[in-house]
Amino acid sequence: MESYFPVLVFLVVALAIGVLPMVFGWILGSRRPDPEKYSPYECGFEPFEDARIKFDVRYYLIAILFILFDLEIALLFPWGVTFNEMIAAGANAWYAFTTVLIFLAVLVLGYAVEWKNGALDWE
């Protein structure tokens, strides 16, 4: 865990760099209030309606697909790190490969179904 201490310090410094410029900008910048200026930008119109509008369900679908694929990737990380060692050790290498092949086959099957059902299409 000791090697993560610099990361903690870095996180604090990074957040400071993320916040301080805005504080300086707030202090140093001019301020001339105007209701038109503070209204949501809409190409010179009065805003028609609230911005919390309905949006395409596909964004939601993409997010779910991303979670699935990212989980698969996270699960493949330990295999990727140890695969070369397993080959060097000998006998277990093909076993390790076949296991991951089955794992990927399930993933690819789901991927093919998504593709066929048009979850990856945008019109």
Added chain:
Amino acid sequence: MNEWLSLAQGWLGPAWPVVWNVLKIIVLLVPLLLAVAYLTYAERKIIGYMQVRIGPNRVGPKGWLQPIADALKLLFKEVIVPSQANKVLYFVGPAMALAPSLLVWAAVPVNDGWVIADLDAGLLFVMAVISLEVYGVIIAGWASNSKYAFLGAMRASAQMISYEVAMGFGLICVLLVSGTLNLSEIVRQQGTGWFADHGLSFLSWNWLPLLPIAVVYFISGVAETNRAPFDLPEGESEIVAGHMVEYSGMAFALFFLAEYANMILVSFLTSILFFGGWLSPVAFLPDGLHWLLIKASVFLFLYLWIRATFPRFRYDHVMRLGWKVFVPITIVWLLVVAVWMLTPLSIWR
């Protein structure tokens, strides 16, 4: 030098590790932020010349002071908070965009042993922190309470997570051949092999056996940072500036900084993972930081060149490229590499 260090150590006592790390971080971040500033200048100059213009040349000799003038101008501009906005989240957005793009650098080695945190799970850390960037975008877009900002944030986040899948599978290929998550170790691994023994170490780097992955990784990096030709989250002609539309002054500058810091990061990571990091391409030249800087500069130039050359993609094409082209390529190449490693022809023994 060492005497001075031990003197300071005794004087500061338990606060010493913090001070020492902050010093190291400053030594890394000051050149990085300067590079970000001058990358904007380089971009305007290079694209200018590519379009037979001169680019900025008024502030200082040959326009050298242009980035400083830009920063000062942004500093003195009003930070506008839209009346409809969620005030707290509105300011969390830019901070959340910039902080991860700086934090990643904690694990990025710039030379043999020159790294702030030499993490054994370095690659995992980099991936995890890069995925945090999407929060800055989506928080900013939602908090602005403007239709353009909202749609831009939805587009940007969908695009970023789509290309992260292809990037993730590509990184597994790198893991397979390196057998480690430590970024310094990945670079050292690339300096070994048949070609490296014969003085041509650039043929031993990962880019050659993993060529499709290297290409996919860099293009995904361009898409991940929302740069042209994948810049449709901020497509000026459709949704103005996307999630940044309501921001002004320093709050806007933070998004800008984050974008350029990410470009530099993707260039460095491509160099480290596929092009041998700080290793020299041939045996008779010494390794060192300068090689990493040269390689990263080439990729940064590529970024600008791509921007000056290609028109913007259409959104359905962007998603098709990510999901239907890059994901299959990376999965197939993952299996190719795994089988290759199992056969006697493996070059990674």
